[in-house]
Amino acid sequence: MKEIKKRAFEFLSQFKSCxxxxxxxxxxxxxxxxxxNDEEHHIIRADGSYVISPYRNKEERNxxxxxxxDRYTQDEIAQIMNVSQSTVSNVLNGR
Structure with a gap:
């Protein structure tokens, strides 16, 4: 159990926020x-699979x-991406 905790800590310590x-x-x-280390954003499911490819900047985020x-509502996307629903709407409407 101690080794599992150590590995989990090492994995999580590479991220500045979750x-x-x-x-x-x-x-x-x-x-x-x-x-x-590089501000790369990872969006993953509980099973460890990626929802979308990682991104590093605003253009990639958009x-x-x-x-x-095509899979989620604007409110759901805002929750997933940690942005406001109005940001999602602006991106989708080309503003």
């Missing part, structure tokens, strides 16, 4: 992790928002 949401409609649990729009 936001976990549960999509009410589906029950899906999704985490938004921001890597400490592309990921567009990718999510």
């Amino acid at each position: 936001n976990m949401v549960t999509i009410t409609r589906t029950g899906e649990q999704i985490s938004h992790l921001v890597q400490r 592309e990921r928002i567009k990718e999510l729009s």
